[in-house]
Amino acid sequence: MILLTGGSGRLGSALRALLPEVAAPGRAELDVTLPEQIERALDTVQPKAVVHTAAYTNVAKAETERGLCWAVNVEGTRNLVRALGPRGLPLIHISTDYVFYGDTGRYREEDPVGPVRNYYALSKLVAEELVRILPKHLVIRTSFRERPWPYPSAYTDLYTSQDYLDRIAPDVALAVSHFDQIPFTTLHIATERKSAYDLAKETRPDVRPASRTESPVALPEDISLEVSRWQALKEEMKGA
């Protein structure tokens, strides 16, 4: 059995549907900011691993709701790490491309992270480093959008390897299912580099071209991830 945090979220809901044996208590039962609820969930579910998708994810609002963002993303992750360490359980942690600065793009798993562009990214970067304290962990950096493109405009000057959730979630589920066979502690799960506008046009042909400079929060110009490690692993997993 796998214990999933954030099962009502976008990625969490998709993973619930894709993973065969998963327990996903809602936030009312498993609030990651409350250590006693984490202990209770671990005692009840007795999982073989935890997949941590729960997060404060509103990038723009995080600039003004810093306390809440930090409490969920950093303290919540720290609470999980503290609970899993003594139990010897692995943590599969969902992270973001935003841990990179985002000027050169094509970031590899081992490239230096930061400096980050916004507060959400800072909280996710600190969370990653907390997860690395655990002997058994996997940090999955990804990025996804709902289908169809959920906004009226899309940036022509922001390059990304994000993709639609229905392409990303099955890959994350595949990695979770084969966690024991993954000989790395960081994995980029995304697709080819393209502009956000090109991705948007695929599902919303009338999307308005826009510039990332219109965003109220600082955004990178090229946050694309190098995904060859995952592509090779995926071929191996599918062939096995």
Ligand SMILES: NC(=O)c1ccc[n+]([C@@H]2O[C@H](COP(=O)([O-])OP(=O)(O)OC[C@H]3O[C@@H](n4cnc5c(N)ncnc54)[C@H](OP(=O)(O)O)[C@@H]3O)[C@@H](O)[C@H]2O)c1
């Ligand atoms: N969306 C993206 O493009 C993107 C890109 C890169 C990385 N990520 C990462 O992928 C993961 C999933 O993102 P998402 O877009 O699917 O998120 P989402 O739709 O915003 O869902 C977030 C989930 O976290 C839960 N949550 C929030 N605070 C919590 C708490 N204190 N305790 C327990 N659960 C809590 C929410 O529960 P409620 O429903 O009760 O609020 C919800 O289930 C996150 O770690 C995010 O940082 C997302």
